Amino acid sequence: MKICFLGGGNMAAALIGGMLAKGYVAGDIAVVELQEEARARLRERFGVRTHASLDAEALACDILVLAVKPQQMRDALTPVAGMLTHQVVVSIAAGLRLGDMARWLGGYSRLVRCMPNTPALIGAGVTGLFADASVSEAERRAVGQVMASVGEIVWIDTEAQMDAVTAVSGSGPAYVFHFIEALEAAGVSQGFDADTARKLAIGTVLGAARLAADSDEGPAVLRERVTSKGGTTAAALAVMAEGDLLGLVGRAVDAAEARGKELGDALGAD
Numbered sequence: 001m002k003i004c005f006l007g008g009g010n011m012a013a014a015l016i017g018g019m020l021a022k023g024y025v026a027g028d029i030a031v032v033e034l035q036e037e038a039r040a041r042l043r044e045r046f047g048v049r050t051h052a053s054l055d056a057e058a059l060a061c062d063i064l065v066l067a068v069k070p071q072q073m074r075d076a077l078t079p080v081a082g083m084l085t086h087q088v089v090v091s092i093a094a095g096l097r098l099g100d101m102a103r104w105l106g107g108y109s110r111l112v113r114c115m116p117n118t119p120a121l122i123g124a125g126v127t128g129l130f131a132d133a134s135v136s137e138a139e140r141r142a143v144g145q146v147m148a149s150v151g152e153i154v155w156i157d158t159e160a161q162m163d164a165v166t167a168v169s170g171s172g173p174a175y176v177f178h179f180i181e182a183l184e185a186a187g188v189s190q191g192f193d194a195d196t197a198r199k200l201a202i203g204t205v206l207g208a209a210r211l212a213a214d215s216d217e218g219p220a221v222l223r224e225r226v227t228s229k230g231g232t233t234a235a236a237l238a239v240m241a242e243g244d245l246l247g248l249v250g251r252a253v254d255a256a257e258a259r260g261k262e263l264g265d266a267l268g269a270d
């Protein structure tokens, strides 16, 4: 199966790195990137083929992954209208709706919208997917297989929910990194040097996430097990409740979801 990425930035690099680690062959992966410097970096880092434009050679693929920013998509796709024959086109862009992609591609509808996240780089991603009704079962399986090579996959029932996937798991790694930054900073203000504070913070998040993944009991039970009555954890959780951490995370996710819809509306009006 030949896969071509349009755009070779952060997310494309995370997917390609994860796919190669899982046994995909570099010769089956191509990347279209505008900047020669970026193309050279991709060749050097991954050994993949690179192209300066989405020409016929680049389009000789089974799956075309659209990995440019949402605002770059229209300009990137318009020249391709009429050139697609059999390829399944997979967009990873936040907000961009299948109907608008189809419109820019002159009615081509073999389209899948998906939302991966950067832990794909180490095979620990989560990807939500939604396919146009005209995509066959075999094509869905093929796209699902590519994304499953870099982590978990979840097929979503309605396209509108893709903005919620984006808000929870697409952007989610940034929330977790931010929490690690906060825990590390708190460690430093407790008097640890930066390296020690980082080790404690990352080790804690990693261990807790792995325990949650391995356990059938759910995070609330695991939290209660850490929280001794009248102990240290209860003191910290009381401060988090006072600051309405649950509400804050909810509002943050709502804002990300609303931004996805806003991006979709703006792109659709183009």
Ligand SMILES: NC(=O)C1=CN([C@@H]2O[C@H](COP(=O)(O)OP(=O)(O)OC[C@H]3O[C@@H](n4cnc5c(N)ncnc54)[C@H](OP(=O)(O)O)[C@@H]3O)[C@@H](O)[C@H]2O)C=CC1
Pocket (backbone or CB within 6 Å): 006, 007, 008, 009, 010, 011, 012, 032, 033, 034, 035, 038, 066, 067, 068, 069, 070, 072, 075, 076, 092, 093, 094, 115, 116, 117, 118, 170, 171
């Ligand atoms: N980063 C993340 O965690 C996630 C991102 N996404 C989605 O992935 C997409 C890419 O995001 P990200 O990787 O962060 O963005 P980047 O800006 O890092 O990558 C996009 C790349 O595509 C290049 N590019 C722009 N136009 C074209 C074109 N016409 N042909 C070829 N290459 C082009 C850009 O070049 P230049 O810089 O010169 O414009 C840039 O190198 C977005 O749509 C985003 O919504 C989805 C899930 C998670």
Ligand SMILES: O=C(O)[C@@H]1CCC=N1
Pocket (backbone or CB within 6 Å): 094, 166, 170, 171
């Ligand atoms: O911030 C963004 O818009 C992209 C989509 C999800 C993660 N990064």
